[in-house]
Amino acid sequence: MAIILDGKTTAASLNDATKIQADKLTAQGIQPGIAVILVGEDPASQIYTRNKHRKAEKLGMKSVLIELPETVSQDEVINEVEKLNQDQSIHAILVQSPLPDHIDATTVTNSILPSKDVDGFNPTNLGKLYGRQPGNYPVACTPKGIMTLLKQYDITLAGKNVVVIGRSVLVGRPVAALMINQNATVTLAGRFTQNLKALAKTADILVVATGTPALISGQDIKPGATVIDVGINRGADGKLTGDVDFETASQVAGAITPVPGGVGPMTIATLMQQTVELTQWSLNNGK
Numbered sequence: 466m467a468i469i470l471d472g473k474t475t476a477a478s479l480n481d482a483t484k485i486q487a488d489k490l491t492a493q494g495i496q497p498g499i500a501v502i503l504v505g506e507d508p509a510s511q512i513y514t515r516n517k518h519r520k521a522e523k524l525g526m527k528s529v530l531i532e533l534p535e536t537v538s539q540d541e542v543i544n545e546v547e548k549l550n551q552d553q554s555i556h557a558i559l560v561q562s563p564l565p566d567h568i569d570a571t572t573v574t575n576s577i578l579p580s581k582d583v584d585g586f587n588p589t590n591l592g593k594l595y596g597r598q599p600g601n602y603p604v605a606c607t608p609k610g611i612m613t614l615l616k617q618y619d620i621t622l623a624g625k626n627v628v629v630i631g632r633s634v635l636v637g638r639p640v641a642a643l644m645i646n647q648n649a650t651v652t653l654a655g656r657f658t659q660n661l662k663a664l665a666k667t668a669d670i671l672v673v674a675t676g677t678p679a680l681i682s683g684q685d686i687k688p689g690a691t692v693i694d695v696g697i698n699r700g701a702d703g704k705l706t707g708d709v710d711f712e713t714a715s716q717v718a719g720a721i722t723p724v725p726g727g728v729g730p731m732t733i734a735t736l737m738q739q740t741v742e743l744t745q746w747s748l749n750n751g752k
């Protein structure tokens with residue numbers, strides 16, 4: 466039976482550390498502030514938004530939620546972003562994905578100031594990550610949270626074979642970049658990948674971020690491997706499941722994240738951590 470990588474507990478201690486930093490800033494008269502723009506009614510985004518709001522309030526941060534209807538125009542969304550760019554009380558801006566088809570997500574996220582881009586989507590921040598540049602800049606919260614969780618359990622990256630299934634700008638690409646930067650050998654896979662399951666079985670560390678329930682099961686996992694299940698899928702019974710069949714996978718893996726209670730809480734905690742970091746960085750112009 467695999468070690469369970471407990472995201473809930475790890476997130477709780479990260480949140481404690483974040484609260485100390487947030488309180489310090491608030492005492493100096495700078496309460497960290499985050500704004501989320503949610504367009505339409507994607508269920509995963511709704512879960513995320515709800516959890517985020519609860520947590521930000523608990524940590525004493527300012528939290529603003531802007532809910533826009535599915536029919537909103539791209540210009541109206543950008544207009545909201547630009548107001549938040551100007552708003553001194555907001556240090557972190559997040560536009561929930563997915564956006565409706567009539568809106569170009571890249572154009573919208575590119576309109577967020579790099580210094581408030583808490584998802585790390587802006588080309589400036591993406592470029593720094595890919596270039597392994599030093600300095601302070603935001604990185605997508607789920608990948609950053611996965612790295613924190615691996616570190617907590619002393620799982621190292623250097624020399625490991627990593628397979629990442631899913632290559633979105635939100636999860637797959639930045640997690641691959643972070644792991645390359647830690648000297649892992651990374652393969653980034655998707656729908657076009659041939660012999661996906663055989664490839665998965667070569668991984669010392671397998672990250673699955675596809676939104677396809679039970680894509681990976683025990684027989685696709687190298688014995689003793691670390692399995693990071695990013696997927697959030699809601700079953701017909703209303704229960705959350707990941708992209709990995711936990712029951713069979715946990716019998717083969719050496720370590721595995723559960724869903725819920727794995728990567729999800731780490732994402733929220735990292736979002737809070739990074740909101741505080743953006744607030745701190747804004748005081749020294751990013752230095």
Ligand SMILES: NC(=O)C1=CN([C@@H]2O[C@H](COP(=O)(O)OP(=O)(O)OC[C@H]3O[C@@H](n4cnc5c(N)ncnc54)[C@H](OP(=O)(O)O)[C@@H]3O)[C@@H](O)[C@H]2O)C=CC1
Pocket residue numbers: 509607630631632633634635636637654655656657661674675676677680695696697698728729730732733
């Ligand atoms: N736990 C958390 O904190 C978070 C969870 N999520 C969840 O993670 C999942 C992925 O999110 P996101 O990256 O935004 O999703 P996207 O839909 O943007 O990307 C999905 C990726 O998975 C690949 N993929 C999908 N199905 C298959 C398949 N059957 N075989 C191989 N590759 C496949 C796609 O490949 P291709 O590029 O070839 O089309 C694509 O690259 C979702 O369930 C989402 O809800 C997301 C963010 C945070």
Ligand SMILES: Nc1nc(=O)c2c([nH]1)NC[C@@H]1CN(c3ccc(C(=O)N[C@@H](CCC(=O)O)C(=O)O)cc3)C=[N+]21
Pocket residue numbers: 509510512513516559560561562563584606607635697705724725726727728729730732733
């Ligand atoms: N711009 C943008 N950035 C994102 O990071 C982003 C996004 N859009 N769109 C949607 C996805 C999804 N996502 C989740 C994060 C945490 C939980 C989470 O807290 N999960 C708990 C669920 C607890 C529960 O409610 O039962 C857990 O896994 O334990 C879920 C989903 C972030 N996303």
